[in-house]
Amino acid sequence: MPSPRAPELNPALLPPGTVVGSWRVVSWAGRGVHGVVYQAVPVTDEHAVPTALKLALLPRDSRFAREVELLSRVRHLCIPRLRDSGTWQHPGDTLHPFLVMDWVDGTPLYDWAQQHSPSSQRVLRLLAQLARALQAVHAQGCLHRDVKGDNVLVRHSDGSALLTDFGSGRFPDAATLTPGTLPPGTPAYRSPEACLFELQFFRDPRAHYAAQPTDDLYALGVTAYRLVTGQYLEFGDPIRDASGTWHLEGLVSAAPLALNPSLDPQLNALILRMLSMRPEQRGTAMELACALEQAAQCSSPESTPSCLGPDAAARVGPPTRAPPRQGLFAAAAALMVWIIWVCGSTPLNVPAPPTVVRQESDAAGLEDGGTSGLGDEAVASSVAPSVPSVSGEPAESTLPEPLPGQTRPNAKGRCPHPRQIPLNGGCWVKTSVDREGCEALTGTMIDGNCYVPVATRERQPTSHPVCTP
Structure with missing residues (x-):
């Protein structure tokens, strides 16, 4: 040829x-x-x-x-x-x-679940395989740093789950390629400790979060939660104590079993363990794998019908969007958007970085797209750009109408903070997260960028129930 x-x-x-x-x-x-x-x-x-x-x-x-x-x-x-x-x-x-x-002849995890409606036992075994894969990674001092359903393939030949795409991974003494406070990854799967670190030190150019094996386990928990409920997690509002340290109130999302009564209680408990706010409570990948394997052995296909139920297609298809106010804080990435919302007028007293902060030289002189797009230059246009789709994905030509509770531009057409973009009658933050992360943030994809609505500063009621599938 x-x-x-x-x-x-x-x-x-x-x-x-x-x-x-x-x-x-x-x-x-x-x-x-x-x-x-x-x-x-x-x-x-x-x-x-x-x-x-x-x-x-x-x-x-x-x-x-x-x-x-x-x-x-x-x-x-x-x-x-x-x-x-x-x-x-x-x-x-x-x-x-x-x-x-x-070559892995398989189907991405969420698509596979939509097609097969697996039992709780089957999900337990798949999660155990992924935990074993993470155990092998962590045993070498390495991290994956982008565990999510899109990076898991279920092989057609034997139904095994394979962890793929190590492009965001890290091994000991590797040069840092990503500028910014956080390493590369998908915002919706970031751990609470990573999000709090970003909130605490985003103004310190020396600060760089050192991901840990427990970050991978938390991301696996988000994957499991999304798999069996079709929803992303929602954090409570961040609060700052008298010393200037930020804290999270915890997760406000319902337990998986509350959203999906067909779920095996052992699977429910292990997902909550992976999602613990305290990293040490998640354990190690080996401990988690053992617990998942034991839970799978103690169950049987007959006693654990499809954990996705008859409405599996609706539950694990496109993720259910949270109500507008909660959608802005639904995923870990919402904290980064929240930073831009609040830092325009609220001074932050940034303490010296703790021991997990370190400054590393960019030996390769390259920037990683990752999640560093929050610093993009503001756009003064009053309408969203009309652009063709990229990477074969459909692009939306206009932003939707502003959501209830979304910040509006002032009489001069300006938003409260320079990094907020006035478009279509609302204030937005432009980020470089992928489509999955954008959906978790109630955002809209345009030209490969995610435009996320900015919430007003008035606190909204949080007593309304969480949406169920």
Whole structure:
């Protein structure tokens, strides 16, 4: 097959037959923020079982070297095996790193649950497999830092759950690639301690949250909660004590069993354990895996009918949005939006960072898209931009009408804080979270960015019941 001409080659859309290292592209498989995945086979054996070839969209992207190093340290049946890595030279002479892993023929976790309506026992076994995968990661001193349903595939052949996408992961002594207070990850799955850290130190350029294994376990708990209820967690309002330290009132979301009476009580208890506000109460990945496996053994398919019930499609499809006021604080990421809302007029006395704060040099000189988009320059336009969709996702051409309780621009068309954007009669914060995180924040996706409504400063009643599926 003749090689495509140089101007036709785009790392995001390589045609079949393109050679990358010692691999030949078979087909396009998917795209993320920083890389694109292809099915590929060895150049020397085009009838071999396909592998997953992940190619960097940006030249010399150091994230790939870090992912390769992390995957080379971890081996587990529930983590795709690293097969190869290298650099592909574009005909235009730019160098794009790539890595090759086992191809996982599977379905993303939430989609799989919607299709199969698994029993509580089945969910317990899947969560145990993921906990074992995290145990293997943590045993090497590594972290995943982006555990969520979209990064879990349920393999068709045997129904096993595999933890994928280690692009946000970290291994000991790895260089920091992400500017800002928090490491990369999905806001809706961030732990309470990470969100409080951001709230406490967001103005300190030296502060950088050091994620821990318990952050991964909390994210697994959010994944499980979302899996069996179709909803994201809601935090209570953050409060500041007399010493200037921020605290969370706790989770205001109902227990999974209250939203889903079909749930096994043991599964309910273990999800709540993973979601503990105190990290030490979550235990270790090994302890959690043992508890999940024991709970699965003590149950039986006959005694644990589908934990999703007859309305599974509605429950684990697009997540249920919280009421407008609660939606702004529904996920951990809402705290970051809340910072921008409150810091415009409320002075924060930022104490010196604790021992978990450290300043690390950006050895690669690269920025990670992650969740650092809150500092985007404000837009003075009064209407939302009309733009085409990106990455194959549908884009909405206009923002919805302002929500009840949303901050409105003043008579001059300005919002209370420079980082708030006046659009369509309301004040919004523009972030770079993905679509799933945007939905958790009651936001709207436009041109690949999430526009989140800003709440008014008046405290709303919190005594109304939590929505049920």
